[in-house]
Amino acid sequence: MSVKKIEKTYEEINAKIKAGEAVVVTAEEMVDIVQKDGPEGAARKVDVVTTGTFAPMCSSGMFFNFGQMVPTIKASKIWFNKVPAYGGLAAVDSYIGATEPAEDDPLNKIYPGAFSYGGGHVIEDLLKGKKLLLEAKAYGTDCYAAKKMKKEIGLEDLPYALLCNPRNGYQNYNCAINLSDKPVNTYMGMLKPNGRNANYCSAGELSPLLNDPFYKTIGVGTRIFLGGGYGYVTWQGSQHNPYAPRGENGVPVKPAGTIMVHGDLKQMSAKWLRGVAIRGYGCSLAVGLGIPIPVLNSEMARYTGVSDADLYTQVVDYGYDYTNGIARSYGQVSYKDLKSGEIVVNGQQVKTASLSSVVKAREIAEILKNNIKSGKFLLNRPAETLPDGINDRM
Structure with a gap:
């Protein structure tokens, strides 16, 4: 049988x-x-x-919103503990990549091309509860008049923090x-x-x-x-x-x-x-x-x-x-x-x-x-599975 x-x-x-x-x-x-x-x-x-x-x-990073100030600002250049973050998003939204090095990394000054601190360390330090220096610059507009921002900020101070890793x-x-x-x-x-x-x-x-x-x-x-x-x-x-x-x-x-x-x-x-x-x-x-x-x-x-x-x-x-x-x-x-x-x-x-x-x-x-x-984690059926090289997708 x-x-x-x-x-x-x-x-x-x-x-x-x-x-x-x-x-x-x-x-x-x-x-x-x-x-x-x-x-x-x-x-x-x-x-x-x-x-x-x-x-x-390496292909990892964080989308974050760092909150507005008075007067308001549309940041075009952003640094987190001297690590450059991307400013080409909305007013106070940004993305910091794990491999971006600090601009004033002391190790790089001694050994060019060597870095000891970068975006990945910023993410770790935030999770450790540390306050980090956030700096932003802007060109100024009628609705976003401020041209500079500088403040100490921790993870709890960020209105939004999303780990988003492309690969x-x-x-x-x-x-x-x-x-x-x-x-x-x-x-x-x-x-x-x-x-x-x-x-x-x-x-x-x-x-x-x-x-x-x-x-x-x-x-x-x-x-x-x-x-x-x-x-x-x-x-x-x-x-x-x-x-x-x-x-x-x-x-x-x-x-x-x-x-x-x-x-x-x-x-x-x-x-x-x-x-x-x-x-x-x-x-x-x-x-x-x-x-x-x-x-x-x-x-x-x-x-x-x-x-x-x-x-x-x-x-x-x-x-x-x-x-x-x-x-x-x-x-x-x-x-x-x-x-x-x-x-x-x-x-x-x-x-x-x-x-x-x-x-x-x-x-x-x-x-x-x-x-x-223990029932704390249930499985999700994927809305669509990844391309597998066998079934072509339109």
Whole structure:
């Protein structure tokens, strides 16, 4: 007798969450369940799989409104702790990017091109409850006569603060090495000459988009863990590339999908949004992000059951190839090997290090798991899933 295949709906899973009956596991736990029970068995057993990642995500920032003054002002140039913010919005609306450096950064005065403080640090300091110096200049109009503003301001003083990140949660990324004979400083960290170290940036089997390779449950309106609070997927992120080559399990083996996300900054925490200074590159923001994936059927169980041994990326030279637009791979490596601390490139043993914290990714997945199990977090069906490279959209 044939066994009917399992098919669940968002409504059924949310009803189980509300009743305290949902089975929720992390992506790490799902690996063992799928290996033991198979995709169909795992789909019958598990309702939601939680994921997590914590890493520098340069394409991040904050929309904010800093309140009016008397006489009123239409700011055209804005600084937050000497970090320039964008003034081409409405009168007292602005956007500050995570990678924008402070104009008077003392480190840059000693080492040109090096920065210790930027937009990401402004966001972290606001979340820490600090008062920061806000400065604005304007050209003056009849309805907005003021030409200058200067005041100390904290997060509680901002009428509006929205974390809005155009590109987060990269679905896979390069493993970076340097095959030149000089050390290079990159956004992937410092790379020693002659391929003596390799840096990567992914939580592997915990990484959100690696657990839903064709974006079947992720899209506009997907509710997520973001920066210690809750946020939403807004749309595909910049550089979203669903056409990247994929392995036999459907998971991309090169940088592929991305998501744009947003959430109320006032609900977030400095623990999960940390300003970052990367030597020789500049500033960024380390973002904590987690996505719950509903196990609607055996297909989603199989996708969420991928292990680090199943996930691969490419070794790319940042000493010459990357800066010169050369797309060349020096080998394909698994995240199991990367996380072991050593890989082989060109027959040479190379030590590895991650810019992404697996410890914090694991903690995010656990937080999300517990919030769902306790009924504090329900799943949203996306209004439209992300472009997947298969189904063309008009």
